[in-house]
Amino acid sequence: MDIPQADLDLLNEKDKNELRSFISAETQRQRVQGQTHALTDQCWKKCVTSPIKSNQLDKNEVSCMADCVARFLDVNLAIVSHVQKLTGGGKQ
Secondary structure, eight states: OOOOHHHHHTSOHHHHHHHHHHHHHHHHHHHHHHHHHHHHHHHHHHHOOSOOOSSSOOHHHHHHHHHHHHHHHHHHHHHHHHHHHHHTTTOO
């Protein structure tokens, strides 16, 4: 969504900052939502390999999904930690 510059110029500094914060939060929310969809898709394709015959996954599929999600989160946390160390953000 692009906001015309003329409209932005009408806002005071406080409103501009609130708008920037809102846009930043929405962008972050969209990223998280996209990652969640990607994770769901990857784990589903990996773990649910046969037709679903009931309203529940079988115990092997449930276990596989839990492991898949856990590994995905482990890798993401490791990447974030590594990037923070590289950028100096992990120093205390």
